[in-house]
Amino acid sequence: MGNISERVEKLSESQRLLLALKEARTKLEAVERSKTEPIAIIGLGCRFPGGAHDPDSYWRLMRDGVDAIVEIPRDRWNIDAYYDPDPDAQGKMYIRMGGFLQQQVDQFDPVFFGISAREAASIDPQQRLLLEVSWEALERAGIAPKSLAGSRTGVFVGIGQNDYGQLQLSSDPTSISVYDGTGNGFCFASGRLSYILGLQGPSVSMDTACSSSLVAIHLACKSLRTGECDMALTGGVQLMLSPGANIFLSRSHALSPDGRCKTFDAAANGFTRGEGCGILVLKRLSDAEADRDNILAVIRGSAMNHDGPSSGLTVPNGSAQQVLIRQALKNAKVEPSEINYVEAHGTGTPLGDPIEVRALGAVLGEGRAKDNPVIIGSVKTNIGHLEASAGVAGLIKVVLSLQHNEIPAHLHFKQPSPYINWDELPVKVPTSPIPWFSGEKRRLAGVSSFGLSGTNAHIVLEEAPPAIQNSKFKIQKEDKIERQLHLLTLSAKSEKALGEVTQ
Helix, strand or coil, X not given: CHHHHHHHHHCCXXXXXXXXXXXXXXXXXXXXXXXXXXXXXXXXXXXXXCCECCXXXXXXXXXXXXXXXXXXXXXXXXXXXXXXXXXXXCCCECCCEEECCCCCCCCCCHHHHCXXXXXXXXCCHHHHHHHHHHHHHHHHCCCCHHHXXXXXEEEEEEECCCHHHHHHHHHCHHHCCHHHHHHHCCHHHHHHHXXXXXXXXXXXXXXXXECHHHXXXXXXXXXXXXXXXXXXXXXXEECCCCCHHHHHHHHCCCECCCCCCXXXXXXXXXXXXXXXXXXXXXXXXXXXXXXXXXXXXXXXXEEEEECCCCCCCCCCCHHHHHHHHHHHHHHHCCCHHHCCEEECCCCCCCCHHHHHHHHHHHHHCCCCCCCCXXXXXXXXXXXXXXXXXXXXXXXXXXXXXXXXXXXXXXXXXXXXXXXXXXXXCCEECCCCCEECCCCCCCCEEEEEEECCCCEEEXXXXXXXXXXXXXXXXXXXXXXXXXXXXXXXXXXCCCHHHHHHHHC
């Protein structure tokens, strides 16, 4: 150190100035790199309609082209009491279908999370689901959840329904306890998760309607890049527990009478609602590589904005969507023609779908050869529109598509919408699975979410770096050990729970 100081002292004034400028430029370049550093996805957890209780079953649902829409379960509400085919009938809904979880959402193991039975009864099932899926996502990332206590791990959650709290208030106001406040406030959805795991990074719940979960992921990436946190749990949750939102959307004529999202099709007549939860575990790519994490995919860039002055509060704005996608591509340092696939917002409305496709074509068509159309699809055709958790459901679809080298078929696309100029737009809808393998060029995809309130988000995804894809779990041939017997270990936090695990 002394020698360096002596050398600096011997430099002329102009040489010292040049050295200072070089150091300043190096620091500035480091700051600029941090603003756009890729974010690694190292873990996934999900519960979606159709029995998709984990990433593997979710992939099978999409691969097999499963339509997961069912009649509204009787344990949610009596559909016969609220159904009326007349779309203008007051206090009624003209739909009988939706995308529902197969699990009993009122079932929960509070002891596992150190919660008393009394408090658990007051906790919104959305919070319960969020705890379970986040725990599973961490375990799939190879991280012991309790090891994160005191860490700078952030929590960013999209959530937008408060059915449970409304049901409790309407049933018996005199029974409301202190636990009903912490059990139902949106802020406690993220706060409880941070509390139980002992996390000390940012903890935020957000409601931007249909774009909530993708906005949460965007903000998690920004927090990682600015150094506010070193790891993040992010995604969204949505459950349909009361008929209120269905009645409101029926008054708006937003729902499909036949209960299907027929995205991009001539028969598109609205969307059907769905529910579920999806959680990602994120790290800065440099940290994930240093820690030898199993990198599933990489978030190259993202952006969010608002529709601004459209023709109505809930009407999408094509120009704003174009600006959004360009911002995300710029942040990702990706050219429009490099995008292979887009998981569209694609709800299945005759107004929104054409606006979205035109915006995609205007941006992603730049510099694109005619024989290289961008593939567009929407998992809403399988599981419905999950609203607050719709964006993360679409993003997880893309991650699994990259992992399995295949783009699943887009359902209910029989007759292309006449409101979309298919001949002039460089887009293609996959009516059957399309192979999607790594090649000379990197695989890149976009994911879009547009909120009913006008808040939009777009994320650019890239396949995991080839040199480290799944390297943590690759076993060399010489490391394999042949055994006649194998030990299967099972654990739980109580004897009763252990018995259920063994069944």
